Amino acid sequence: DTGVSQDPRHKITKRGQNVTFRCDPISEHNRLYWYRQTLGQGPEFLTYFQNEAQLEKSRLLSDRFSAERPKGSFSTLEIQRTEQGDSAMYLCASSSGAVGNNYGYTFGSGTRLTVV
C-alpha cells in the first residue's frame, strides 16, 4: 500500500484521557500536514512538518496538542486531557516537492475521535 495510513481509524475516549494518533505518509513525501475536520466544515490546518522539522503550527493547536515526526517518516499527534470539543476527524496529508506544488496533497482516511 503506497498511500497515507492513519491509525487508529476510530477512537473513543473519556474526557480527561490522553490519546495519540499515528500517520505514515507516502514514503517519498517529505512534507506532512495534520488537519482537524468537524461536521459541515472544511479541514482546519493544525501543523506542518518538512522532514523532521515542525515548521508551522496553527493557533488552534493549544498546549494540550503536540505533534512529532522524529525521523522524518511517520508522525504522531497527541492530545492531552481531552475535552468534548476535541471530538472531530483528524486527517493527515503528505506531499512532495517545493513551492508551486501542483501535484496536490494525499490524505489518509483519518482518525475519528469521540470524547465522551
Add this chain to the structure above:
Amino acid sequence: RKEVEQDPGPFNVPEGATVAFNCTYSNSASQSFFWYRQDCRKEPKLLMSVYSSGNEDGRFTAQLNRASQYISLLIRDSKLSDSATYLCVVTPLRGGSYIPTFGRGTSLIVHP
C-alpha cells in the same frame, strides 16, 4: 474575513445539468490552487489542480483568476455520482511556508 470562502450550498441539480462553484481567497501571495472532492465520512481526494490558463479534465473545468482572487469549478453533464462536497484549496504563505488552506466546501446533490 476567512482566508478561503465558499458558498456551502447545497446545490441541488438534475442529472445532465451544468453547475458552477466559485471560491474566493484573501491572500494574494497564494501559490497553488486545487479542487478536492470529499464524499460523506471519507477523506478529501484531489479532483484537479487549477491554473490561470484554465484546465479541463473531461466534464470538469477549473479556472483561476488571480486579479480577482477567485477560482471556479464547472461541472458539465452532471452525474448522480458527482454528488459530494467540493473543497477549494489555496496555499497562502504563512510563517515562511505555503500551507494548504481549505474552504468549508460546497455540497452538490445531483438528483434523477
